Amino acid sequence: MTAIGLGSCIALMLHDPKRSIGACAHIMLPESGGKCDRPGKYADTAVPLLVEELIALGGVKRSFVAKIVGGASMFSNFQGKLNIGERNIEAVRAHLQTHGIPITAEDIGGTVGRTLQYNPLNGGTISVKRADGSCSEL
Amino acid sequence: MELSAQQMDELKELGNIGASHAANSLSQMLMSPIDMTVPEVVLIDIADIADYIRDEIAAIVIFEIQGELSPGGYVGLYMPRDSAIRLTNTMLGSTDMDREFNEMDESALLEVGNIMISQFLDATATLLDIVMIPSPPDIAIDMAHAVFETIISQVASDINSIILFKTDLRSTEHEIQGAIMLMPDYTTLNEILTLLERMIQG
Numbered sequence: 001m002t003a004i005g006l007g008s009c010i011a012l013m014l015h016d017p018k019r020s021i022g023a024c025a026h027i028m029l030p031e032s033g034g035k036c037d038r039p040g041k042y043a044d045t046a047v048p049l050l051v052e053e054l055i056a057l058g059g060v061k062r063s064f065v066a067k068i069v070g071g072a073s074m075f076s077n078f079q080g081k082l083n084i085g086e087r088n089i090e091a092v093r094a095h096l097q098t099h100g101i102p103i104t105a106e107d108i109g110g111t112v113g114r115t116l117q118y119n120p121l122n123g124g125t126i127s128v129k130r131a132d133g134s135c136s137e138l
Numbered sequence: 139m140e141l142s143a144q145q146m147d148e149l150k151e152l153g154n155i156g157a158s159h160a161a162n163s164l165s166q167m168l169m170s171p172i173d174m175t176v177p178e179v180v181l182i183d184i185a186d187i188a189d190y191i192r193d194e195i196a197a198i199v200i201f202e203i204q205g206e207l208s209p210g211g212y213v214g215l216y217m218p219r220d221s222a223i224r225l226t227n228t229m230l231g232s233t234d235m236d237r238e239f240n241e242m243d244e245s246a247l248l249e250v251g252n253i254m255i256s257q258f259l260d261a262t263a264t265l266l267d268i269v270m271i272p273s274p275p276d277i278a279i280d281m282a283h284a285v286f287e288t289i290i291s292q293v294a295s296d297i298n299s300i301i302l303f304k305t306d307l308r309s310t311e312h313e314i315q316g317a318i319m320l321m322p323d324y325t326t327l328n329e330i331l332t333l334l335e336r337m338i339q340g
Contacts, residue, residue, distance in 0.1 A: 005193035005283025008291060028184065028291045038298055041184070074288045075200070077276040084291060113284025115193045131195060131280045 001118045006070035008085035013067045014050040015124040016059040022120030023050045030091035043091035065104040066096050069116050105138035146179050148334040153177035157305035159261040160254040175306040183299045193281040197222035199251025201272035211322035212289045215251040221314045239279050266333045293323050
């Protein structure tokens with residue numbers, strides 16, 4: 001699975017290491033405000049959605065781990081309005097905690113965009129490439 | 139959200155007038171002719187943004203639309219990395235392509251963006267007979283998709299598709315290309331369509 005050019009958005013990967021299965025959501029905003037037409041778009045609806053989907057694939061919730069990437073602050077002058085990266089990070093963390101799912105790896109915040117590749121079969125490894133040219137494996 | 143073929147055409151015409159003023163100001167700054175494409179108006183589902191905008195490094199000067207329509211949405215000048223360097227080289231009298239962006243580049247790009255986008259908004263607002271003013275600009279030099287999805291998340295909190303309004307500009311002499319992208323807020327878009335409708339019935 002690939003997520004291209006993450007800015008303030010967050011890619012949430014939910015992984016079951018025992019069964020080598022995973023699910024991924026591209027989260028744009030922290031709160032759905034009751035809207036349920038695009039659950040993957042908001043942190044509060046994406047977390048339960050991925051949990052459900054991974055259980056439907058045969059996953060067992062107590063072995064789930066999460067990895068999160070993104071949530072950057074792309075603008076310096078528009079901070080107040082466009083700094084939703086930080087709010088996205090907080091929301092995703094809070095909802096994972098509610099579900100008792102630990103975050104085992106993250107590459108979040110900062111001021112650069114990121115592109116990632118996630119392979120659930122390969123131990124759930126995530127390769128991240130940042131806009132400044134640096135790369136890492138989570 | 140759906141737009142009729144006629145509404146698309148009206149928006150293209152509006153974009154055409156705005157973009158030709160912007161192209162004209164760029165042409166004066168570079169003292170060189172600028173070619174311009176017919177504006178594209180596309181309705182993009184937020185899940186498909188990556189089909190239109192990729193993660194190549196680009197310079198994006200962005201403005202919030204202020205004035206009578208508020209929140210108005212965003213308008214930006216997009217330039218691929220190499221074009222942006224060539225543009226500032228042309229302005230600052232340098233030829234070094236193999237370098238990082240510095241503060242001089244950023245302020246030159248902010249200035250070019252400011253002049254072009256002011257022209258763009260001024261021409262479209264005059265046609266619509268409303269006031270549209272650009273906010274002070276901000277600049278990001280980063281993956282294009284990362285920058286645009288951050289802006290789109292602001293205009294698409296309640297909706298799942300956005301109108302992207304794009305005109306390509308090109309200077310053959312200086313090998314510079316760029317695009318003006320307009321991402322109106324949903325209510326602003328409706329307001330613009332109503333104004334256009336009224337003008338045509340006139």
